[in-house]
Amino acid sequence: MASRIPLAATHVADLTEAWAHDLRAAPTTERIAVLAEADALRRAPRDPDDSWRVIAAYRALVDRALEGPEGPARAVFMAEEDPARDGLTRRFAEVARGAPGDDGIRGACAWAACAADDRDLRAALARLLELHHATDDRADAVAFAVLHALAGVFLRQHREFEALIVARRAADVARRAPDLSPVDRAHAAALLARVFVGLGDAARLRAHLPAMLAAADAMDEPDATRARAHAHLLLSRAAVDDGDLETAATALADAEAILRRDLGTPGFGPAIVRSTALRLAVARRDVPALERCLAEQPAPRGDDQGWLVGLVALATARGDADAAIAHARRALDALGGARLAPSTRLARAVAVARAVGDGERTADLATEAWHLAADAALARLNELDRSVREVGALGPLAADDLDALAAHRARFVASHREVLEPLRLRLEAATRHGTLPPWATPPRGDLLLVCAWCLSVRDRDGTWLPVGHLVYGAQSLPMTHGACPRCLDELAASVRRDVGDPTGFSAG
Numbered sequence: 001m002a003s004r005i006p007l008a009a010t011h012v013a014d015l016t017e018a019w020a021h022d023l024r025a026a027p028t029t030e031r032i033a034v035l036a037e038a039d040a041l042r043r044a045p046r047d048p049d050d051s052w053r054v055i056a057a058y059r060a061l062v063d064r065a066l067e068g069p070e071g072p073a074r075a076v077f078m079a080e081e082d083p084a085r086d087g088l089t090r091r092f093a094e095v096a097r098g099a100p101g102d103d104g105i106r107g108a109c110a111w112a113a114c115a116a117d118d119r120d121l122r123a124a125l126a127r128l129l130e131l132h133h134a135t136d137d138r139a140d141a142v143a144f145a146v147l148h149a150l151a152g153v154f155l156r157q158h159r160e161f162e163a164l165i166v167a168r169r170a171a172d173v174a175r176r177a178p179d180l181s182p183v184d185r186a187h188a189a190a191l192l193a194r195v196f197v198g199l200g201d202a203a204r205l206r207a208h209l210p211a212m213l214a215a216a217d218a219m220d221e222p223d224a225t226r227a228r229a230h231a232h233l234l235l236s237r238a239a240v241d242d243g244d245l246e247t248a249a250t251a252l253a254d255a256e257a258i259l260r261r262d263l264g265t266p267g268f269g270p271a272i273v274r275s276t277a278l279r280l281a282v283a284r285r286d287v288p289a290l291e292r293c294l295a296e297q298p299a300p301r302g303d304d305q306g307w308l309v310g311l312v313a314l315a316t317a318r319g320d321a322d323a324a325i326a327h328a329r330r331a332l333d334a335l336g337g338a339r340l341a342p343s344t345r346l347a348r349a350v351a352v353a354r355a356v357g358d359g360e361r362t363a364d365l366a367t368e369a370w371h372l373a374a375d376a377a378l379a380r381l382n383e384l385d386r387s388v389r390e391v392g393a394l395g396p397l398a399a400d401d402l403d404a405l406a407a408h409r410a411r412f413v414a415s416h417r418e419v420l421e422p423l424r425l426r427l428e429a430a431t432r433h434g435t436l437p438p439w440a441t442p443p444r445g446d447l448l449l450v451c452a453w454c455l456s457v458r459d460r461d462g463t464w465l466p467v468g469h470l471v472y473g474a475q476s477l478p479m480t481h482g483a484c485p486r487c488l489d490e491l492a493a494s495v496r497r498d499v500g501d502p503t504g505f506s507a508g
C-alpha cells in the first residue's frame with residue numbers, strides 16, 4: 001500500500017477485494033488518509049465513478065468511517081448508495097437512522113430498504129408512517145424518500161393497495177419538488193410501475209409507460225438506457241400475468257433490442273431478462289424458447305420456482321411424463337413449504353397445473369396444483385379485503401385509485417372462480433364414479449373448509465355459514481376447498497338424473 005495510487009486516480013475496476021484487504025491491513029495513518037480522500041470525493045461528486053470509489057473505500061474502512069463528527073453523513077451516503085444491501089449496508093443504515101434531522105429520516109428510509117424479515121418490515125413500516133405524517137406538508141427530496149421507502153415496504157409485504165396510494169403520492173411530490181434529481185424522478189416512475197406489476201394491472205402499466213420512458217430520458221447514460229429497457233421488461237411481466245402474451249412478447253423484444261443496440265450488451269440485469277423470457281416461454285408453451293431459456297440460465301440455487309415450472313412445461317411439451325411428474329412433484333413440494341405471498345403461490349400453482357396437464361398419469365398432480373391455487377386465491381382475497389379496510393388510514397383516495405383497487409379485486413375474484421372450476425369438474429367426475437376424494441370433505445380441525453360451489457364456510461366446530469361470513473373476515477385460520485353437504489347432495493341428484501346420458505359429465 002506504500003505506493004498506493006490516489007483514490008481519485010484508481011480505476012473503479014481496480015478497487016477489488018484485494019485492494020480492500022490491503023487497506024484494512026494498512027497502518028492507521030494511511031487508512032485515515034484514504035478516508036479523507038474518500039470524504040473529499042463524496043462532497044464533490046463529479047464523475048459518476050466517484051461514488052463507487054467512495055463506496056469501495058468506505059466498505060473497506062467501515063468502523064473508521066463511522067467514527068467522529070463525519071460518521072452520520074458517511075453512514076447516510078453509504079446506506080443510500082451501497083448497492084449490496086447486505087449486513088454491512090444495514091450497519092450503515094442503523095448508524096444513519098440515528099443521525100439528527102433530515103439525515104436521520106433518510107437513514108430510516110435506507111434502513112427500511114435493508115429490512116431483512118417480517119419483524120424488521122413491521123418496525124420499518126411503523127417508523128415510516130410516523131415520518132410520513134411528520135413530512136406530510138413537504139414537497140422535497142426528504143418527503144419523497146419517505147414515500148418511496150413506505151411504498152417499497154408495502155410492496156414487500158404484498159400490500160399493493162396501500163403501495164399504490166403511497167406511490168401515487170410519491171409521484172406527485174416528484175412532480176412538485178424542486179430539489180429532486182432526474183434519478184429520483186425516474187425512481188418515482190419505476191416505483192409506480194412496480195406497483196402496477198404487483199397489481200397485475202398491465203393496462204395501467206401500459207398507460208404509464210410513456211411517463212417511465214420520459215423519466216428515463218432525463219437521466220444520464222448509461223442509466224437512461226437501462227431504465228428504458230427496465231420499463232419494457234416490467235410491462236412484459238405484467239402482460240404475462242394479465243394473459244396478454246402478444247404485448248408481453250413485444251415488450252420483451254423491445255427491451256432486448258435496447259440492450260443489444262444501445263448498450264452493445266445484453267448484460268444489464270441478465271437475471272431479470274432471463275426470468276422474464278422464461279415466464280413468457282412457459283405461458284406460450286414455446287418449446288424452442290423454453291430450451292433456450294433453460295440452457296442460458298445457470299442452475300438455480302435451491303428450489304427456484306420459475307425454473308422448476310419451466311422444466312415441467314418443457315418435459316410436458318416433449319411428452320416425457322416421467323420427467324414432468326418428477327419436476328412437478330418438486331415444484332409443488334417447494335410451493336407448499338416456501339413462505340410465499342399468496343399471489344405468488346397462486347400464479348405458480350396455476351403455472352404448474354397448466355404445464356403438467358391432465359394426462360392419465362399427471363391428473364392427480366394437476367388436482368393438487370389446482371387445489372393449492374384455489375386456496376392461495378382465497379387467502380389472497382382475504383388479504384385484499386383486509387387492505388381495503390385498513391387503507392383509509394392513509395387518507396382520502398383518488399377516484400382512479402378506487403377504480404384500480406376495484407379492478408384488482410375483481411381480477412382476483414374472477415381468478416378464484418377460474419381455479420375452482422377444475423376442482424369442481426374433478427368432484428363431479430368422482431361423484432359419478434362414487435369415489436369422492438378425501439380432500440372434498442376433510443375432518444374438522446384448525447382448518448376452515450370452503451365449498452367450491454356455493455362458497456359457504458365450515459367453521460371449526462362444523463357449522464356451515466353463508467358465504468362472506470368468515471371467508472372475508474379477520475380470522476386467520478388456514479382455509480381449504482371442498483364441498484358442503486347440500487352441494488354434494490345436489491351433485492349426486494344431478495348425477496342420478498344424468499345416468500344414461502354419456503355426455504352429462506366431463507372428467508376434465
Ligand SMILES: [Zn+2]
Nearest residue numbers: 451454484487
Ligand atoms: Zn356448497
